[in-house]
Amino acid sequence: MGLVALAAGPVAVLGVFFVLPVSAMLGLGLWPDGELTLAPALEVLGRERTLRVLGFTVWVSAAATLGTVLLGVPTAFALHRLRIPGARAIRTLLVVPFVLPTVVVGVAFDQLLGEAGPLRFLGLGESPFAIVLAMIFFNLAVVVRTVGGAWESLDPRASEAAAALGATPWQAFRVATFPALRGAIVSAASVVFLFCATAFGLVLVLGGLKHATIETEIYLLTTVLFDLPAAAALCLLQFVVVIGLLAVAQRARRGQVAAQRVAAVRRAVRWPDLPAVVAAAVGAALVVLPIGSLLVRSVRVDGGWSFDNFRRLGVEDPTLPATVVEALGNSLRTAVDATWMAVLLGVTVAVVVTRRSHSRTERRLRGLLDGFFMLPLGVSAVTLGFGFMVALDEPPVNLRDSPLLVPIAQALVALPLVVRTLVPVLAGIDDRQRQAAASLGAGPLRTLATIDLAVVWQPLVAAAGFAFAVSLGEFGATAFLARDDAPTLPVLIFDLLGSPGAHHYGTAVAGAVLLAGVTASVMFLVERLRVPGVGGF
């Protein structure tokens, strides 16, 4: 019965903030005139533009996923199996893009490859390749961390045995190493594809009106064309696709053998490792180049060096709803709220799904809850934002003007990260530890503090930091929900990009640097905690 009491909170929250928005979308898409009809939805999906958008989404995501894996796997090897000076610093560096706000990534690549950028000679400014590159930049850490983690804990004796039997390094890799890593690679690739297919901010910034994915199309249909039923139909399509991809990722993960943790042994670099080392260098360059050029661009004004862009951050501009500094304040306040919500919800969910079941009924109930709590994973941020917009601004729940609307949406976006960080830690605790504590006289709360909290506090702090960073940069849901008079920093940066005038662009770049600095600092602190698995998928 403790289970029911504990589960009631998250179930209620998800009921209001997940089931309600999804039902509203279903209503909008499938019950347009009060009766069930598939015709309008099918009409939207059959439009020539919709098909083009769908095709574009698939090929861009596939290309980016392929690129990320091809670059990420050798990089993972170099950084996790070889003794390379500064490998730890590079590993940290690679995570930075992953927590960079998508808008910042968009701005970084825009000014790197665009008309005035240092790489304009490549002519990629207006092409889809800019989007693909930005996606690889963004997701490289997912592959490196997931595959590298698996590689690090891989027992080297299997490939040593193969080598002893006369296998060349390549044969040993194919026979012994690759099969053990396949699960991690497939799992990482499916997650990367998911992230690419649901990427919003960077596609919106880099693609503009010319190159649209499903996500940006939903945004355009909603905010520019006011075609809500069409947007709802696309949301539902996105929902189905995402759930399917998650199922694939889940299957891949299940295939992963729980590798015995062995202490990572890194060996010296040899000549055959050259391609891997080059890949790591390219990966590092891919990360450094846009960030570096963004930094440089932020201190360039009219062809000279200047801090004017930064000086303007606090200066009021009548064409904008707020200054960058004010928007940063909004972002920080929002992120604080989103973080405590995500942590509270995430801890409860993690405890509920990991506690030992005493009977079959309880186990079944726990399985159901587990599935239910994972549902929010199946919505992209844009879908969530759209759902909130259409569902929560009228009775029974009216939060349109509530300052909590944006934090709640961001908390739901961050929730899966928190849950995924905590569940393995809690599940890894031997229940007999709790039994031993209880038998020695510790009550339930005392047991929780002695056993669970002692193990979980560090991952918890890390997860909170991660949730905070994600909220700071959240753009997909926030773009739909932020109040006009209180934009968050990513929203304001996007507004600045769309405003005419070179000084606005400069301010956007400086704002992006500021936002990147704040989120990167948070992530740096998280990394210092050295919690395994945070940011890995």
Add this chain to the structure above:
Amino acid sequence: MFRLDRVSVAHDGVLAVEDVSLDLPAGQVLAVLGPSGCGKSTLLRAAAGLEPLVAGRVLVDGVDQAKVPTHKRGFALMFQEGQLFNQQSVGDNIGYPLRIRRRPRAAVAARVEELLAAVGLEGYADRRPETLSGGERQRVALARAIAVSPRLLLLDEPLSALDASLRERLAADLRRVITQTGTTALLVTHDHEEAFALADAMALMRGGRVVQSGRPSEVWAAPVDEEAALFLGYDRVLSGSAAEQVLAVVGAGGVGTAVALRRSALEVVPPGADDAALRGVVRDARAAPEVVRLTVEIAGIGQLAAVAPPRETLPGPGQEVGLRVVRDRLAVVGDGSLRARNP
């Protein structure tokens, strides 16, 4: 006085423990011995209040514990791998039950020192649990479990994770500490040597039921059936004419009885000695440190294990030897009569 009265525990509607009654007088150690999956750990957890009973009662000094939650029962659990709290030092682990009971800090420190001395780990208070060996961890777990003199100490295979030599030494220490402190203990294990080393009484458990109980020597001398005999460490159980042939030698038995033999039940007699009761042909011989272990073929019985005193030359295969039957290394199965006639 601790008592289980007709206790049954179910997992998903299937009885894991069925109608088990056990009496454990104060200051005694009772071992529940059984193969894995027999329900012995479930029984232990039920005693601790970690599993709901579907029937029966857990009684301490006649008081039903049904309404008493685990942490208020005043018991202590000790597990196979110790289950020390890795986030705490050894001293903090041992002091944990004392701190819960809000003993003054100085008293806790003094008691921790005393307990460390009792388990032979003086000066270990500041060590981290992960730096200890398996045996040391179990010593710490024991010290932690007896820190507040529990009304009942529950031991779940306390020695099973250790290697053989360590197990023997720790068993002796465990027994010493438990008797010196007058602790009442319930032990579950699959290892009969662990049970013999620690227990004053034992109960054999199989398929959720207790099939035999009594003093270890009683149970040992008269296993209730073949399965029990093999589980208690007997090497072979003979029945029919083979059993009669062996029992005739020791002047016992009757029609339809079975006899359980240890590996050392047959001893090779020196050539020319007149007490050879059986003759056999050596099939295999290997020298162990203290004894020579043989496989011999005996007409009418088949191949059996036997021992010989260590000699310079091993008896070779094919050699015929005289054998005598050592009375206290065999047991009549399912029949107490042999023991009754030879007290």
